[in-house]
Amino acid sequence: xxxxxxxxxxxxxxxxxxxxxxxxxxxxxxxxxxxxxxxxxxxxxxxxxxxxxxxxxxxxxxxxxxxxxxxxxxxxxxxxxxxxxxxxxxxxxxxxxxxxxxxxxxxxxxxxxxxxxxxxxxxxxxxxxxxxxxxxxxxxxxxxxxxxxxxxxxxxxxxxxxxxxxxxxxxxxxxxxxxxxxxxxx
Numbered sequence: 001x002x003x004x005x006x007x008x009x010x011x012x013x014x015x016x017x018x019x020x021x022x023x024x025x026x027x028x029x030x031x032x033x034x035x036x037x038x039x040x041x042x043x044x045x046x047x048x049x050x051x052x053x054x055x056x057x058x059x060x061x062x063x064x065x066x067x068x069x070x071x072x073x074x075x076x077x078x079x080x081x082x083x084x085x086x087x088x089x090x091x092x093x094x095x096x097x098x099x100x101x102x103x104x105x106x107x108x109x110x111x112x113x114x115x116x117x118x119x120x121x122x123x124x125x126x127x128x129x130x131x132x133x134x135x136x137x138x139x140x141x142x143x144x145x146x147x148x149x150x151x152x153x154x155x156x157x158x159x160x161x162x163x164x165x166x167x168x169x170x171x172x173x174x175x176x177x178x179x180x181x182x183x184x185x186x
Contacts, residue, residue: 005067009052009075012082017052017074019045026074030081033142037073040066045074052078080142087151091135093166096158098135100127105137109158109168117157119150136171 011017015030024039039045042063044055052074056067079085091098097108103119105127119125123141137154139147151170160167162178169175 003068005054005056005071007071009071009078011050011052011078015078015082017047017078019047026077028074028077028081030078032081032084035077035081035142037070037077039070043067043070076144080144084140084142085144085147087139087147088171089137089139089151089154089168090171091137091158091168092160093158096135096166097129098127098137100125100137105154107154107157110166115157117154120146122146123150137168 012030015028017029018027019025019039020027024041024043026037026039026045028035042057043066044057046053046055054067054071054074056063091107091109093110095108096110099106103121103123103125105117105119105125107115107117109115119139122143123139123146125140126138128136128138139151141147155168155170158167160169160173160175162176163180165175165177
């Protein structure tokens with residue numbers, strides 16, 4: 001049996017989980033919002049006294065593969081509606097700037113024009129610029145997948161280059177640096 005799939009998910013106080021047999025959707029509601037996830041028709045979701053468990057019907061390879069996936073998706077939904085998720089990106093480079101107005105992100109990344117990106121309304125975005133520090137972009141929301149997707153899209157606008165380390169990176173991300181031509185001559 002799947003090591004991850006068989007673990008029960010405990011529901012924190014204020015979080016409710018429902019499973020609709022008709023359309024096979026799991027709905028999780030909490031203080032930060034509501035999330036829905038479609039589940040394969042073969043799987044069963046057991047809801048009992050503050051715990052959620054995912055039951056797979058057979059030992060087929062396909063069912064084994066999806067067992068841990070659905071359990072992880074539901075666990076991420078529970079954490080998202082109770083605590084929420086936060087992703088921080090750092091903009092490194094001379095003259096690189098980031099500003100946010102509502103859910104519109106305006107980035108100056110060394111191109112001839114500034115890049116304007118609309119962030120989905122489910123997420124909250126803010127750009128922070130402290131004196132002497134690199135600009136930061138902070139994404140907050142309940143959907144882990146959506147935050148990761150938007151953060152990857154922002155990061156792809158100016159990937160970190162290995163020679164000077166300029167670009168957009170996650171806070172705490174390690175970038176392997178290269179020496180360049182000057183080091184080869186010495």
